[in-house]
Each structure stands twice: as C-alpha cells, then as structure tokens.
Amino acid sequence: MSDVNAPWLIVGLGNPGPGYAGNRHNVGFMVADLLAERIGGSFKRAQKAQAQVLEGRIGAPGPSSRRVVLAKPMSYMNLSGGPVTALRDFYKVPTANVVAVHDELDIDYGTLRLKLGGGDNGHNGLKSMTKAMGPDYHRVRCGIGRPPGRMQVADFVLKDFSSAERKELDWFVDRAADAVESLVADGLERAQSTYNS
Numbered sequence: 001m002s003d004v005n006a007p008w009l010i011v012g013l014g015n016p017g018p019g020y021a022g023n024r025h026n027v028g029f030m031v032a033d034l035l036a037e038r039i040g041g042s043f044k045r046a047q048k049a050q051a052q053v054l055e056g057r058i059g060a061p062g063p064s065s066r067r068v069v070l071a072k073p074m075s076y077m078n079l080s081g082g083p084v085t086a087l088r089d090f091y092k093v094p095t096a097n098v099v100a101v102h103d104e105l106d107i108d109y110g111t112l113r114l115k116l117g118g119g120d121n122g123h124n125g126l127k128s129m130t131k132a133m134g135p136d137y138h139r140v141r142c143g144i145g146r147p148p149g150r151m152q153v154a155d156f157v158l159k160d161f162s163s164a165e166r167k168e169l170d171w172f173v174d175r176a177a178d179a180v181e182s183l184v185a186d187g188l189e190r191a192q193s194t195y196n197s
Contacts, residue, residue, distance in 0.1 A: 007067040008058075008184050009093040010035065011084050013102040013125040015158075016074045022160035024144045025077060027173065028101040028125075031142070032072050034177045043072060049086035050075045059185035066184045069093070078124035081132030088133065098137035099180060100129060103157060107143030109165055110172050112179050112195045115139055116188055122153075138183060142176050 012032025013025075020026050036043060039056035046053045052072045059065040069091050073083040088098055096116070102125055107113055117135045120126035129137065147156035161169055175195070182191040 005067075006094050006097055007069055007091055008097045008099060009069045009071060009084070009088055009091060010099045010180055010184070011071045011073065011080070011087075011101065011129075013077060013080055013100055014072065015077050016072075020158070023158050024103050024161055025157040027103045027142045027144065027176070029072050030169075030173045031101045031140070031176045031180065032070055034173055035070055035180060038177065038181075039068075039070070043070070045074075046071070046083075046087065046090075048090040049073075049083040051083040051087060053087065058181050064185055068184060078128055080125040081128035081130070084129050085132040095133055095136050096138070098129075098133070099140060099183060100126060100137060101140045101176065101180060102126060102142065103144045104141035105144060105146055105153065105157075107141060107145070109143055109145040110168055111143035112176055113139075113141040113143070114179060114183055114188060114192050114195055115141070138188065140176060140179055140183065142172070 012028035014029030036054050041054045041056055043052035043054050051074055054070045056068055057065045058068050071087055073080045075083050106121060116138050120130055147153055179191055179195040
C-alpha cells in the first residue's frame with residue numbers, strides 16, 4: 001500500500017498554446033484548469049520540468065485531505081513523459097500516485113472510466129508516459145468517441161469539440177474533475193463505482 005502522506009501528481013494531458021485550447025485532445029488541460037480553480041491557485045512554470053504546476057490540497061480539510069501537484073506538460077502531447085517523470089522525481093511521488101487525465105477514443109463522448117495501469121490505446125501522451133516510467137499509474141479516461149466517417153484520428157483529436165458536444169462540455173469537465181478528486185481522496189474502487197458509468 002502506498003504511503004498515505006505521499007503527494008499525488010495529477011497530470012492533465014494536452015498541447016500547449018491557444019491554437020489547441022479547445023481541441024478534443026486537450027480535455028486533460030480543461031480538467032486541470034478546473035481543478036486549479038477549485039484549489040484556488042494559478043499555474044506557474046515549473047523550475048525542474050517543462051510544465052506548469054500548482055501545489056495544493058484535495059479532499060475535505062483534515063486527515064482525508066491529500067497533497068497534490070497539478071501539472072500541465074508544456075512539451076506537446078507526444079513528449080509528455082519527460083516532464084511528468086521529472087515532476088514525479090522532484091516531488092517524490094510514487095508512480096501509483098500519478099494520475100493522467102486524458103481523452104479516450106474508445107469510450108463514448110461524455111463517459112468516464114478510471115483505472116490503474118494498462119496499455120496506451122495508441123494515445124501518444126500515455127505512450128510517452130509509459131515509456132518514461134512504466135504503465136503503473138492511474139488514468140482518468142475522458143471519452144471523446146470515434147471520428148465520424150473516414151476522418152483520420154489525428155485530425156479528429158486536434159479539432160475543437162463540436163457545437164453539440166460543447167453544450168455538454170462544462171458538465172463533462174466538471175464530472176471528470178469530481179472523479180479525480182474522488183480517486184485521490186477515496187481511492188480507486190470507490191471512485192470507479194461512482195464514475196465508471
């Protein structure tokens with residue numbers, strides 16, 4: 001069992017820069033931004049890694065509150081592993097306390113799945129993280145569905161959410177942030193039973 005006082009590293013995956021901000025591939029950044037708002041802080045450039053970070057606490061005040069480092073790698077998605085590993089080592093976070101929040105093609109839009117470990121399903125951010133530190137970290141998988149028709153996956157993930165999707169997006173990001181908080185405060189099983197809809 002991991003050290004209950006060890007911090008958690010919550011990584012929202014995405015691509016830096018305003019051109020990518022509304023993309024499906026950036027839902028991890030959206031969740032990280034909302035969590036930062038809830039913690040009541042703002043991201044600052046990390047000293048030790050190519051990332052923006054915010055330190056704070058998640059969970060009810062008292063013994064159940066957990067120390068967290070929120071991070072958004074600024075390296076582009078396919079190079080996320082370097083900044084994440086640097087932050088993990090700098091903040092002395094056990095790999096099992098690392099949480100990647102990311103878009104997931106194989107799940108319907110608006111659906112969440114939480115898990116520990118597993119493959120990368122062709123997701124370049126996860127591929128980079130797994131190569132850098134092994135697969136034994138948590139994932140909060142935010143379903144974006146498959147591309148319509150013959151659209152290429154790369155084109156689909158780098159497009160903004162559709163106007164129909166945007167109607168649900170705030171709710172979806174809010175629920176994903178709730179799921180991250182539950183994972184950190186209550187553990188994987190309880191979070192899964194609530195959010196793995």
